Amino acid sequence: MAKYLAFDVGSKTIGIAKSDGFYPSTLKTIRFEENNFYQACELVEAIIKEENPQKIVIGYPKNMDNSIGHRAQMVEDFVSLLIDNKIWTEDKIEWIDERLTTKMARSILVEANVSRKKQKKAKDNLAAILILETFLVKISK
Known part of the structure; x- marks a missing residue:
């Protein structure tokens, strides 16, 4: 059964949910120093290793006009750190609006x-x- 993790990335916290492919549930919220995404990556790396998901689902907070603002750029930077530090690979990331x-x-x-x-x-x-629910609905169609 496929396992997924979803991340809601903020400047001081990341909400994390997990699913075995059917139902999403809360995993935890990690807290880190504001905008210290290196610290956040270390915390996320431990969770990824423990949970061993097939994919991670990243919430992508575009502006309402579909443009990329500060928050979306912050999420992109966090994901780049995950990839650059070989914590996760780009091909196993799903972006969800x-x-x-x-x-x-x-x-x-x-x-x-x-x-x-x-x-x-x-x-x-x-x-x-x-x-994660949005992603699960998307892949079930």
Whole structure:
């Protein structure tokens, strides 16, 4: 069975979800010094080695007009570090448009009456699940 990991990359955290090919679930959120993607890569490398996925799915936060902004460039830089440091290969990366996943995650958490403090912790993982869900729907067609 194929195994996938999804990453919702931020400037201080990465939400990570996993799936055996059917259902996505939360794995963890890693925290690192702001914009220290070398540190983030080290943390992600350990998870990739432990989980041994077939592919990793990266949330790609384009601007609403489809242009590449600061956040999308930040994600591209992070993925380049993964590839350049031979942590992962480009051919095993899937990019998923995630323009609205963080907003959707917040909305779901508000609807579920999750406190603001808990929302902050849960939104990265939920966004990663939504990214992975989008990928799973895409490959099932």
